[in-house]
Amino acid sequence: MKSNKTLINLLNSVLPVLLALLIGAILILAIGENPFEAYGIMFGKSLFTLRGLTNTLHAAGPLLLTGAAIAITFRAGLFNMGVEGQLLIGGFMAGLVGAYLHISNPFLHKAVAFAVGAAAGVLFALIPALLRAYFRVDEMVVTLTLNYVMMTILEYLSSGPFRDQGAGYVTTPTIDQSAMFTRFGSTRLTPFFILALLVFGILWYLNAKTEFGYKIEAIGKNPEFSEATGLRVRRSIIMLILVSGAISGFAGAGHMMSQEYKYTLSFSGVTGLGWDGMLVSLLGSHSPLGIVISSIFYSALKTGADNINMYTSIPKEIVAVIQGIIILFLSIRFLNERFGLLEKLSKKKGEKNGPAL
Amino acid sequence: MSTILETKDLTKKFGDFTANDKINLTVEEGEIKAIVGENGAGKSTLMNMLYRQIPPTSGEIFLRGKPIEFQSPRDAIQHGIGMVHQHFMLVPSFKVYENILLGTEIPDAKLRFLVDSKKEQQECAELVKKYGFDLDVNEVVENLSVGQQQKIEILKMLYRNVDILILDEPTSVLTPQEVDELLLQLKELKAQGKTIILITHKLREVMEVSDSVTVIKKGQIIGNVKTSETNEAELAQMMVGRKVLLTVQNDHSVQESPETIYTVRDLTTNNTYGNVVVDHVSFEIRKGEIYGIAGVEGNGQSELVKLLSGMMEATGGTVHYKGEDITNLWANELRSIGIAIIPEDRYAQGLCKEMTLSANSIAGSTRSDAFKKNGVYDSKKIREHCQKLIDRYEIRIADFDGTVSQLSGGNAQKLIIAREMRSQPDFLIASQPTRGVDIGAIEFIHQQILDFRNRGGAVLLISSELSEVMSLSDRIGVMYKGKILGEVDPLETSETQIGLLMAGAVPQEVV
Amino acid sequence: MDLLSRILYDMVYHTTPILLCVLGGLFAYKAGVLNIALEGMMLAGSFIAVFVALQTQNTFLIYLSALLVCAVIGLIFAYLAVNKKGNVIIIGLAINMLVPAIASFILQFMGVPNLTAKWVNPVNFRFDIPLIKDIPYLGPILSGHPLGTYIGLIMIFVASVVLYKTRFGIYTRVIGESPNAATSLGIQANKYATWAILIGALCSAVAGLNLSFERLGIFTNGMTAGRGFIAIAAIYCGKGKPVQSALYALIFGLARSLAINLSVFAGSISALFDIIPYLLMIAILAVNSAYEIRNFRMRTYW
Amino acid sequence: GGGTESGGTGPKASDLKVGVVCSAAGQNDTGYNKALVEKVKQLAEENGFHAQIVEPTSGVQNALETLAADGYNLVFSMEYDFEALVNGVGGAKPIAEQFPNTTFVVFNDNPNVDEAGNVKHKNVYSVLFNINEPSYLAGYLYVLVNEEQAKLFGDGYNMVSPDVARVAGFVGGTNSNGILVFGYGFVQGMNDAAAELGVKYEYLSKNDAGFSDPALGSTIAGTFYDNNANVVFAAAGVVGDGISSKAKEVGRLAVQVDANLDEQQPGYVLTSVLKLTNVPAETFVKALVAGTLDQLDNLQTFGIESKATDITDLSVIEKFVVDKEAWAAIKAKVDAKRQAIGSGSLKVVNVQIGETFDPALCPNVVIK
């Protein structure tokens, strides 16, 4: 029964990928390119070479965190869509600390940047948190809209007051070396990935072993019950949204110090690390292990896209298409708990010797 | 009389659990058929299959001798079978008439694609008159009392003029007055030639209205009897499989100590619409005493309980417990000072249906070190704790690792009581402790409450079940329009006197 | 045109695409389906419109194809979300990713940065409404807009009627508010949910079409710039009620128009004008529900 | 390996690898990337070397590293992002230093010099365009055209007559020197023409319109046209598309940048300020093939004389003008200015290389 479930879950996540890749292959063929070569490079160079694998892990770092940030709120029934904005402000503030506060001690410098980034995330999350807890304002609308507010504000700040005047395009000054994570050897992987894993691990532990996790589950499944049994829902909601904000800000700071080094208008990429995080979390069905896997899988897709257009003449857009299709398929469960056919079987045999399972 | 409805080896399985096992039910035309059985016996499931809410796993259904294969409740209705669910299926934001006509809206004469709300209102008004219900068809459902909502459910079916009306525990949520009203209406309907299938846990009602009774146990029919040829005790025994005390032995001689432990003074609050629903309520409870609050549903009892259990804030007044002011404390704080709470709605406040039994078993004491090993949860300890509760209170479960939704109402209620008692409280707030629970469970729960009292605990018992309040309480306060109209001693007061108070008659007339 | 009437005209102009998304999207909202794919659907509409406009100058064909394509996307969404019970947020995000991806893939293939239908001159798509245009002040503001705008304005009325006065509307609201009630009376929730989603898709198509084709004859990837999400916000604020939600859409239109018209005088700070509508909306929401819960004594409204 | 080396000057052409790392706009932009990409591809065809076009998805840095590590000889980096290449980030050595055998070419700035002004990396070349110069011509042209509008433009146009107002608008992508340089050149050109004719002009500008939303462009242009501008100068990527279509809509003029976009809305695009990246592309690739790269100066500036920057030949708008003599006269005047600039006798301010623009020097243009 249990093993069966896990098998199905596995199939449910593998099948869509295969299907999407199949469709992608057809597309690639259609434009007269070789799918096998494409996929070979896409996955080979993003998972099965040291450089590729480390690139993938490097990209997975922030996703782990944004994924977790989403998960703890979604599981508590809070539709927090503000991770993107919180990540941006976190990154931006960390960028300012990195560029304007000249702290020679690299450890201290990063620590301050992280602290400021996380704090910024928290402060920004405070708005939806309080509105939700004290005024019952739908957190989804607020966070959704505040994302745009934050983007606009940061665009203004980075193109106005905090702009790197020398630069020919909108960017804040590059952060000091002391605020940059140094890479491991020739890879792009930095200690930030370890840090991200650590934070993630701590969250996981808290969730599994303490009242923190119990609260999340109970509030998510039945807030009235939670209040009645003394979980102080209002407080908890605020706490959860703020924690989520802190993690997002932290992720932004890390992204700043390990990858971007300056705040540009494309700081969190095309789709946005916050939104990626939401996908990662949803695809991992908000479970710790699921998030780890899906974040790595997702960033493999990203680096894969990069390699495709680095080593082939296939337009990288096609990878984005495949990416979309995969996610689309992942949204549904191809098989239910007991396979469709087993269902029927049990119906038939039902009369006589009980169901098949 | 001819057989109108018949099932042959009707079976329903949920996964590997058999909820109905080869049921052969026969219902005569124009009769009121009562179906009784313990929680989780399979009554609702059976009815849901007749109404095609859920598809049978196997077996057949015959309507007037002809086999029928419904695809949806709509089919069932068209064939004249209607059902009023135990958990209402109304649209809160819709008006009464909209709910009644849901699915059979009346198109406008000219513009067919529009609905003719004028006409709809008229027809519903007529319907209401015809069956002598009192309802404003333009009222929005969410502002109506449970009893009125149930009337809508019934009207919904009558409008579709069904000949067979199924009611699943219609009375479990009604006030005594509403119950009597309903029973009258059922008789009236029977007189008009309708066939009625009635599920209830209250044998009094069975005896009062039904013509025949079918007893279900563990998914099987274990007896069919004519109501005239049986009595409550016999039915009870059939259901539970042993002798059941229909009213527990309340040994009133147990003397409560003079020491008051719980004092409520001028407690006041208002509801969302801003009108006062709890109005300067005052009472005190001594150690070893059960203080009952009787009253027609909707006179502020629910709000009072919410106030006292930290779910609602008082706008005025105080609550003292063991001398200290506990007004407007939160649930967690109340629990930490030894107050246990059996909430009104077991699935809304008492338990989390989607969480496991063991998770529910530690609710309210999630901080307690009893479940921790060096600072963090120890799943072994938690499971042991849960197992203990299940064993001690004989809670019937299917799957220990499953969720609470597997429990039937009675067993769910037992789990709550087990959990609350486990924390060795000094004071217990029990609100509607036996609602929708079978008599076996009722007996058990009443016994628990009395034992607690006899061990020197103090109890605040709120129930719309007058008999319950009468048999358990040492003193009774009667609530009316948010006030406590008067306090009486159950031993020297008759139900009618209390009934008067509940209806708002001023105290003097009674004493 | 003097500044004021220009601002008001632009308000209508900028409201149009959001308004259309709102009025289409609120059906899904009422049916209990969170459709965050409005953005993607709108983008699809704007892409197809101009793409077809490059092949033909037949406006009817252009409208038709945009509607068709969005309908298909809507059906995909509905199938996955309703029939397959997929996670609507994932589906929505996926569509929002997929549409621009496909668009830029095609652009890449055509070797162009964006699509420009040179024959399109927005002036030719604007027309005056005989009576309305002569109304003293209102005339110049409400009149002289492209078809999409009028569709949007009419939709306010249509949506209200459909939602509250037709079976479809009633059932749509029921399946959203209490699915049990629906099933217990044999109302096919899936059917109505699907249609609700479809309406959203079609309206998004018109919205996108207005954005790219009617206004400019140009498509650029990402030109919807989050309008779909604004629409969702507006729907939520208006609790899915057509008129209220439309008003919220209007707030955005107004603020956007102010931002652009005043930026000429205000200089770089005007970049911040764009956040006004968002803050305004949040403020309104807060005040609203603060008023609603003013005598709330319950501690469990989460 | 294999074949004998041709004259000792570097490896055989067929062994060469040339990479292009596009800017965010991508290889199919309005011209900046496109022109270079197409030239590189063409030269690759002719000389039989391998060319790889990259639109980076995970940062310029990663793209540069990957190509260099892959042994590319020449890499054009179109994005305005030099930190990793020249100074190195995250404790890594500068990419230019890590891969001394790869030659990098960057555009629009000269990051490759230290405080003392000495070249940092021999293998990094900076390309600057004096787009201030053609911008000047555009501004100059506009004023002349605007004053003669009655003669030049027939129906289909709806210009504001000079007696009512004399206005020009400018829409820039971001508030940066890379963008402002267009505007200031344009202003200076307007000023000189206005001074010659003894008139005064107004100059409206929005410098932060971004590079992606044509709808926004069209509305901003709309407000400018409403404020009596007869031309709007678009230096904001595809935002300009919206501006051209707005120009057509209201029957006035637009000026575009980068590639020749006069055909975008024929008759309504006065001219385009060209910034032809294919010219430097040719210079460097040819040098690479000839093995003479190291003889090039590390700072390559392309002025109007290089034909890499200029305004279009005006052939498109010419088809629409009515009075051909008046038009010829105007063109002659513009050509004269071009000469003057080319010969260095006329100096146009170039904020991109750090010069500052002084409004006081342009008394005939009121900058709003």
Ligand SMILES: Nc1ncnc2c1ncn2[C@@H]1O[C@H](COP(=O)(O)OP(=O)(O)OP(=O)(O)O)[C@@H](O)[C@H]1O
């Ligand atoms: N959807 C379901 N899935 C799994 N088990 C179910 C489901 N519905 C009911 N059951 C189980 O079937 C048994 C019978 O349920 P049913 O609702 O018929 O009990 P009941 O007789 O109505 O109990 P009560 O008197 O409390 O209403 C219960 O043990 C219940 O746990």
Ligand SMILES: Nc1ncnc2c1ncn2[C@@H]1O[C@H](COP(=O)(O)OP(=O)(O)OP(=O)(O)O)[C@@H](O)[C@H]1O
């Ligand atoms: N999906 C389900 N899985 C398992 N058990 C279920 C499910 N749905 C209902 N049940 C159980 O079937 C039994 C009958 O359901 P019903 O709705 O009648 O509630 P109940 O037991 O009568 O409790 P109450 O009368 O207090 O509402 C309940 O114990 C309920 O928990």
Ligand SMILES: [Mg+2]
């Ligand atoms: Mg039941």
Ligand SMILES: [Mg+2]
């Ligand atoms: Mg029950």
